[in-house]
Amino acid sequence: MKNKFSLKNKNVIITGAAGLLALQHIYAVLENDGNAFLIDIDKKKLNKRYKELIKFYSKKQINIFSGDITSEKFITNVNKKIKKLKKKIHVLINNAAVDYKLDSKHLNLIKKTQLEHFDINIWKKDLDVGLLGSLICTKVFGAEMAKNNYGIILNIASDLSFISPDNRIYNTSDKINKIVKPVSYSVVKHGIIGLTRYTATYWADKNVRCNAIAPGGIFNNQPKDFLNKISKLIPLRRLSRKNEYISSILYLISDASSYTNGTVLKVDGGRTVL
Template identity: 25%
Template sequence: MLERGSHLLTDKVVVVTGGAGVLGRQFCTAIVKIGGVAIVADRDVEAATRAAAEMNKSRLGRAEAASLDIINPQSVGALIDGLKKKHGRIDAVVNNAYPRNRNYGRKLEDVTYEDFCDNVGQHLGGYFLVAQQFGLFFRDHGGGNIVNLSSIYGTIVPRFEIYAGTPMTMPVEYAAIKSAVVQLTRYFAQYFKGAGLRVHSLSPGGILADQPAGFLAAYNGHCASKGMLSPNDLVGALLFLLSDQSQFMTGQNLIVDDGFSL
């Protein structure tokens, strides 16, 4: 039961990879607001520093910027070692970075083999590396919590017609990456059963970002109420997965999409 005045993540150290990005900033802010220590871990360390400074202005907990490249094993290891030394604990990691190369997002006809492998390797490979290294740390240090960002496109096939008349598409690499993230989550949850470790994926629907009006109308027509979501609309689901409120769940994929994928 939620108790009056209780803070679900008070003093817990939660690493958010890609913490300086659109969703990452929102996630870190929410963690700080309920008394946690948010580690804004990003390859763009200047953006992470700016974001953490903003979060620290008026909150209960605190944010710290950290340099992290999720496709570099030394970088992942150094972050874990540094946090262990500084805080003596790490409670959770949110695998949320969004690495992609400059050719990412092309139409299927135009995706080269090299770009496909590069984008899948960076994103899926990076998520594996973070989950592996933090998972082993959690197993050896009394438990922890991993949340992997997937997407509705890890579960459903795209409705290509909603992109008609726009330069947008749903990249084929994304389908491969995000569906694999859901299954990787289940694999890790099974592998670490009994080790005090819980592993989930969170699958958002589309997030508002100045998309063309025609696309928004087509997208929103498949939804239950609001349609395209704001980053803040995902926070409740993330905090639920990170907290003891979901204590007896593991290996689940939580879809937050206002019904788009039904």
């Protein structure tokens, strides 16, 4: 039987490719013989990631584009460049979002993300990157896929697409500097599910599918206090390990999921069933 999980000759665009979770998507692609087209606004981090990857994978498998996904001009240019390389786009992973990792070093930002002090510019930026950026990539690359009668879009949601953040887990004992998950994060992660469902039906007749994955948190050497608190909220009693999303991502971006469309796969240790 043909290996439906193979990504051989498949070209996959990943946004926010220099970040933490993106590495899981990148491994899913490169380990299964696909080609990765990596986009990130942070040029330095993206170059560093590229240098690390080419130690283990062929340069032919990796292309990088540094720029802002909220700029339609930039995304249209990336599309043109990929066409010039005579490559078709098969998969888009809308991964980029603003995901603040706040601690006591970010006192100013902590205050600005509390609901009663919420900074409108933070709201605008977060919605722009997480929703407008995903829309622009879907519009430009999805339209290419529709023309080619083949495509898969994977949106990165979150357990916080379904539940409210439990702000007690981010809190330090210092109540003045109350750390919370910004409201904009909840709104973006709920919104991305709407985009997923809409896109899933829009080009279905052109064989373009769209799904989302809703990961829980990843272990990233967070402070012990946070890890203790969050573990109590997760039936499996721990955050995910760094490589625990790869197989679910691979399923959703390969032909193994050929009849899966418009779904949100929760991979969160059971956090959202409580």
